[in-house]
Amino acid sequence: MITAGDETRVVERVAKQLFVGGQWRDAASRATFAVEDPSTTETLCEIADAATGDAFAALDVAARTQGEWASTAPRERAEILRRAYELLMERRDDLALLMTLEMGKPVPDAKGEVAYAADFLRWFSEEAVRIEGGFSLAPSGQARFLIMRQPVGPAMLITPWNFPMAMGTRKIGPAIAAGCTMVLKPAQQTPLSALALAGILREAGLPDGVLSVLPTSDAGGVTEPLLRDGRIRKVSFTGSTGVGRALLEQSAPQVLRTSMELGGNAPFLVFDDADLDAAVEGAVQAKMRNIGEACTAANRFYVQSGVAAEFARRLGERMGEMVVARGTEEASQVGPLIDADARRKVQHLVDDAVQRGARVLVGGNPSGGPGYFYQPTVLTDVPQESELSSTEIFGPVAPIIPFGAESEALAASNDTEYGLVSYVYTTDLSRAFRVCEALETGMVGLNQGVVSNPAAPFGGVKHSGIGREGGRVGIDEYLETKYVGIGGV
Template identity: 55%
Template sequence: MTELGHKIDPLHTDLWINGAWQPRDDRFDVVNPATEEVLASVASADIADADAALDAAQAAMDDWAARTPRQRSEVLRRAWELMTARLDHFAHLITLENGKAGADARGEAAYAAEFFRWFAEEAVRADGMITRAPASGARIIVQHKPAGLAVLVTPWNYPAAMGTRKIAPALAAGCGVVIKPASETPLTMLALMPLLEEAGVPPGLVNVLPSKRTGALVDHMLHDPRVRVVSFTGSTGVGRKLLHSAADQVLKPAMELGGNAPLIVFEDADLDVAVEGAMLAKMRNLGEACTAANRFYVHEDVAAEFTRRFAAAMGALTVGDGTDPDVDVGPLVNAETRDKVAAFVADALAKGATLELGGTAPDGKGYFYPPTVLSRVPETADCVHDEIFGPVAAIQTFTTEAEVTRRANDTEYGLVAYVFTEDMKRGMRVCERLDYGMVGLNRGLVSDPAAPFGGTKQSGLGREGGHEGMLEFMETQYISAAW
């Protein structure tokens, strides 16, 4: 099957188990969201495939965990080199199955590759310690060991990065993995497997199981006694269900869940910086990100000017098929997502919001929705309380620091917040009072492989990236010794 001259390798549409492609008669279609045409038919894994993948991962892990940290590090470093050399290929695949524009897709591919380099460096830094117990005089020896097999479940919004952000630390720690990519976007992760093989990842250590029976497949794996870690990125609702399943085996959970990010612009903010940051925070991946700015709180003294500048920046974006290099904004991933975004806008307008830009989906093929700016959004609007997951900015106003901090914290989510002010004393004070795992201070982008990514409250458990990301796949062992 071809799409704008790009041929999907038919081999890369099968299951990847024990270092080999495994065809299956049971398959499902992957659709290009810009054209609504079928890109490929992908094999759908069943319970027997899950067992085979776990068998392969367990067998491969014994040798992998026994390798020195430097040996594991060199394989990960080679994976970074190979992926970096092929960024255009992976970016094009991301655009085809996810829809994001070319520049955005290439940014994701580079970000995804960087996790291999970062965790190549972290693989040799699973530091322990030796100290002496004050009371008994015994030596306290602390070390970190591979936790065991890990089941990784990834979403559709970052087909490459959400996989490498889990695979790289798991391999650095010494674990074997089975990854279940989202059914909307499995092609990028499948295409990564030959690259990992070329980098030196042993057969069976990483297995990929696309499936149209996600719930049953993952639940089965989480009840296998060999599995010790579950790492999931996705909605809070699904995360709760996985935590229930994980509880039966007392698995170690790493959960990166939903968000409802506030973006606060104080009256002393540099509006050029604030608009640039707001564009990044809102429009990265078309707003289809748990880190996307969802609620805009702008001080009433600068609200009119900020809204004017921001709407102008949003209106300058070109909407279309992301394979066109002149396009800034591609389609949303599917019709359901587009219709949900449209419903949020209709609800806000019905409740009194003002439409500054956009607001109407175009006719024709593709799941497109234009960049949209709403001002004077009432607190009762649904989009204030739920993730929009699309290119819609909902602007409200505030008057005092205490008021906006309270409103920003008034949500069950606590993933990321954004603050813009030229007063760094106030900026740091507000950041510390915000109940969020991450805060962008005068920045619209917080994601970085070197930083611990994760949230508070119902936005998740644990951290990905940074040093902490590898420790999610390790257990701490303490030895009490006398000599």
């Protein structure tokens, strides 16, 4: 049972300052900003608020440290990551509670995220010692080719509020493994998890200056000057497509290496031959993971007409039974949305769909309480022209749209600027291959509602992003390839 004393303890133990050059320090201006508990709307604590001068101090350290850090033995970098993995797992309960307090997800879900975050550190500890180049004979036989892999250089890492620890380790892990120094800007809503992670990495032996963490209420004032400076050589961002476009523009003058994990509008396809029990279970996972506040969340449920009514009934029952409560309560299955704006957006999308003819099967309104809670919602007969069909919902709303032919479902699924992930439920092997190949997304969950895994490449196509995180290719985002031509041998 979690007590008020437990909550106070985990918040008090986290540093409230900037982390620059391996040291905790106040913002130069002494400014702070409040961190809110979205389940109560109360302030958890005040955090140092970085500004442009603090950002340049962090960049100075990163640039100065880059050469020495790049020459560190891969095994040493690997062992730092492995120790950090072990520390995260040892402190899983406290880190999960801290995460729940600052962003709202139920504690069991937060524990799952801590384990997921830790696995990125373990995975990239193993990849650090497997950075390979190459050597070959030129086709003419007159020269040799030597291929080197070297760290890109100082990296700017920008993480979102919805997975405040896992998105940090998904970027920090490969950067450390590759030998890059970093400046991390966490989301304003959730800086505590990032600061706790910085403390753990320092304890694990990460040298001073390799990582700086800059919480701020002025994201543009911290990130844009660094991207335009010239010493940052890599930017990795997870967040909205709109912000991603702006960052790409800011990165263009210095021709920075970029990784962009942006918005999604995931279709969830259920065919008549699907195992309906498995499809409903997968739908709950794909929709309700992280309260629906995930770029991978199922956004549009295309269900073949023969099973549409039964699927809707079963999904409505499952989502209608879910307990909406503060994430620290033992029974909680659905916590609050991140803030008032997020809840207003969800309500607007539901209202728009209903006005266009959709029917509310379950939910459809905010839940009671002082926090930003919203009822798990299932809508049926949702018209394709509703805003729900083209907008990333980022909330616990499942719109069900029936379809007839396979081609109809594919056309509707691909009719979006986004292309992050799709979900497909079918027992027909030929159809499975056809549909997976035809879907215009970077990832597909075939008969499963969760695709994220540190050992697999995560990323999208079209306006959902550039590059991949995780898997064997995740470290490539932080490495340059150098070719040395050797003659006279």
